[in-house]
Amino acid sequence: MNKTAVRTLQQYLSDQDAYHGSIDGIHGPRTLAAVNAALQGHTGQLPDGADGWSDRRRAVACLQIACRQQQIEAGPIDGLWGPQTEHAVDVLHTLQATGSKPAPWRDQPPMDTNPNGWHRESELESVLGSPTRRPPLTVVSCPWTLALAWDPSTHPSGIGCHERVADSLARILERVHDHYGPQRLKELGLHRYGGCYNKRRKRGGTRWSTHAWGLAIDWDPSHNKLKWGRDRARLARPAYDTWWRLWEEEGWVSLGRTRNFDWMHVQAVKP
Ligand SMILES: [Zn+2]
Known part of the structure; x- marks a missing residue:
């Protein structure tokens, strides 16, 4: 208990x-x-x-x-x-x-809304430019205390993301905080921040990762490993239904919810 x-x-x-x-x-x-x-x-x-x-x-x-x-x-x-x-x-x-x-998971398929007009992955390079040049980043402060997943004694003051998605991210973090509260967020492991902007290619691929534009965020990576499915990933549990609804209402896409892998990852990019 x-x-x-x-x-x-x-x-x-x-x-x-x-x-x-x-x-x-x-x-x-x-x-x-x-x-x-x-x-x-x-x-x-x-x-x-x-x-x-x-x-x-x-x-x-x-x-x-x-x-x-x-x-x-x-x-x-x-x-x-x-x-x-x-x-x-x-x-x-x-x-x-x-x-x-909360609605049970099977009654709650991922929402396919796009109120902020997020781009498709295939358009990113032509619309936002090549990630070889650093994108315009904005730091969005987080209403609860974050800890770096790989170094928990480091507490980032906020999330550095592409300026295009900053307002949306701020709204989501505020709603998440209102819903769960800081204590519950910690119990759910949602203080474990796995990073946002990162100039890198997709793991095991040659295309740019959505992280390379600061359009994706990873949460609690050690409990939501890349290749884990719904049966193992912590973020697939019913306790996170509202968490995902709040992201999806803003058009963000969970790879876990849509493709059942990389449950740590949420992006302001349509697949
Ligand atoms: Zn990711």
Whole structure:
């Protein structure tokens, strides 16, 4: 159970009028007392022996009941923190934060919008010029603290991207920050910044990478390796549905979402 889960629990208990402390993600005595009070009202849903469960297990059971009340499938009320419970609590958290549940991945194909008129990859060199000359770059500041993926003690002040995409990038970062908050962004690994402008060719190819114009950004590369598919890449998980929606609304393209490789990579270029 992570800090967001404890905050989700505290929010639920507070909504039930069982908890009057702060929503701070700390599983302290007041939260514990509220869990026990809330479980009193649901003893019929708890299996035999639940009286002897640890405090942590009772807290997880309370979250499972909270999910069930919102028709979120959390599996049996067993107090165990498995992948199904973790996903259900993610959904409950989004429901609390936004008032609606995130759409499941399979119901949410990549959006094909282009409100900013991003170019196709084949046009880049004729429209923006050859990347042998450095493109006009603008540093967009990031509302949460970034850490270089390969050197976490270095905190870049912002993302240096092509000036054409800077306003769009700033809007996306602002919306992402509003939706997840700094704590959750860190838990999701979205502080691990893998770079933007980089004058280089595509890996294993001769054509210029979209990074060579500052039109692409990599996120959390060590958990989203180039050749990994949906089954391994962290950014393919349902917790990132809103993340991707916010990029796609601005016309950015995730190679993971559209082609199921290089999940770290998002670009303001149409394939
Ligand atoms: Zn990339």
